Amino acid sequence: MSARDPIADLRRIAFLLERANEATYRVRAFRSAATALAALPAAELAQRARTGKLTELSGVGDVTARCVAESLAGEEPVYLRRLLATEGTDLDAAATALRTALKGDCHTHSDWSDGGSPIEEMALAAVELGHEYLVLTDHSPRLKVARGLTADRLRRQLDHVAAVNEALPEGFRILTGIEVDILADGSLDQEEELLARLDVVVGSVHSGLNDERAKMTRRMLTAIANPHLDILGHCTGRMVSSRPAGVKGPGDRAHRPRTRAESDFDADAVFAACAERGVAVEINSRPERQDPPKRLIRRALEAGCDFAINTDAHAPGQLDWQRFGCERAALCGVPAERVINTWDADRLVARTRSAR
Numbered sequence: 617m618s619a620r621d622p623i624a625d626l627r628r629i630a631f632l633l634e635r636a637n638e639a640t641y642r643v644r645a646f647r648s649a650a651t652a653l654a655a656l657p658a659a660e661l662a663q664r665a666r667t668g669k670l671t672e673l674s675g676v677g678d679v680t681a682r683c684v685a686e687s688l689a690g691e692e693p694v695y696l697r698r699l700l701a702t703e704g705t706d707l708d709a710a711a712t713a714l715r716t717a718l719k720g721d722c723h724t725h726s727d728w729s730d731g732g733s734p735i736e737e738m739a740l741a742a743v744e745l746g747h748e749y750l751v752l753t754d755h756s757p758r759l760k761v762a763r764g765l766t767a768d769r770l771r772r773q774l775d776h777v778a779a780v781n782e783a784l785p786e787g788f789r790i791l792t793g794i795e796v797d798i799l800a801d802g803s804l805d806q807e808e809e810l811l812a813r814l815d816v817v818v819g820s821v822h823s824g825l826n827d828e829r830a831k832m833t834r835r836m837l838t839a840i841a842n843p844h845l846d847i848l849g850h851c852t853g854r855m856v857s858s859r860p861a862g863v864k865g866p867g868d869r870a871h872r873p874r875t876r877a878e879s880d881f882d883a884d885a886v887f888a889a890c891a892e893r894g895v896a897v898e899i900n901s902r903p904e905r906q907d908p909p910k911r912l913i914r915r916a917l918e919a920g921c922d923f924a925i926n927t928d929a930h931a932p933g934q935l936d937w938q939r940f941g942c943e944r945a946a947l948c949g950v951p952a953e954r955v956i957n958t959w960d961a962d963r964l965v966a967r968t969r970s971a972r
């Protein structure tokens with residue numbers, strides 16, 4: 617295969633990142649690398665790529681060096697290929713189409729844990745939005761700050777949901793679920809028998825978010841291997857902005873940091889495991905989370921994962937936040953078929969229950 621022009625590929629990537637409204641530092645990394653490499657004679661560029669010495673140049677990092685090596689080998693760089701997946705599409709239209717395709721929400725809270733409203737009100741708001749189902753995923757026992765449900769309270773909630781479902785309009789139902797804490801050793805914070813009874817299990821890391829990389833990766837892989845886990849919730853735990861005014865929830869307390877860096881884990885290993893085990897990667901729509909970041913959504917897509925575009929709503933009005941997640945999914949070229957809450961409730965539950 618004949619070589620491509622690596623400088624042109626780097627510039628193209630920078631352009632596409634800008635178009636996708638990615639962080640400026642990321643765009644700049646590709647532009648600086650292009651400038652640094654354009655100053656080299658072609659023979660030296662090829663020689664450095666062959667011997668792995670591109671990163672000795674200032675402005676050239678591992679990611680940009682890998683793109684150059686792929687270009688010189690005549691391959692379209694993987695990074696570029698991911699970005700091109702959305703080129704030429706009307707992103708607003710794609711986001712709207714995704715939102716329209718959603719039939720439910722797989723991550724919501726009621727006042728049984730740290731939400732602000734009763735289950736009935738959450739359900740009625742979901743009916744108004746045109747949903748066919750709402751998965752109720754209140755917190756698990758160890759998250760005391762969020763009034764996580766003990767096994768007994770969860771049992772009572774299941775009876776209550778069954779009664780509420782009787783009274784709801786035909787064609788709509790509340791599916792049972794939990795947002796279960798992924799504990800330090802990767803186990804899930806609820807009784808096995810209960811997890812088996814629930815329609816949908818979302819697992820999230822809420823503590824030890826600064827675990828070092830190998831430990832966090834192990835912890836997440838252990839949770840993903842658990843046959844009860846259906847959806848990996850807000851996988852990096854990052855907080856990009858302060859909580860919107862008046863929004864109740866964990867993290868609300870004054871001493872909590874306003875922003876939080878992403879947890880460090882081996883994303884390729886985690887997403888490969890999700891794809892293999894049929895665990896969907898959540899695209900969390902909360903404005904202060906926007907989790908995972910777009911570069912990780914693209915990697916999960918490439919790894920073959922399915923997704924769930926969830927609101928993590930703690931109040932009825934927040935159930936309309938799915939559009940934020942849809943916008944980010946559209947920017948990454950996530951097709952509707954790969955989003956499990958575009959499926960109807962029967963298909964969704966058939967999938968979540970088959971794994972158990």
Ligand SMILES: [Zn+2]
Pocket residue numbers: 795820822849850
């Ligand atoms: Zn959570």
Ligand SMILES: [Zn+2]
Pocket residue numbers: 723725795928
């Ligand atoms: Zn939540």
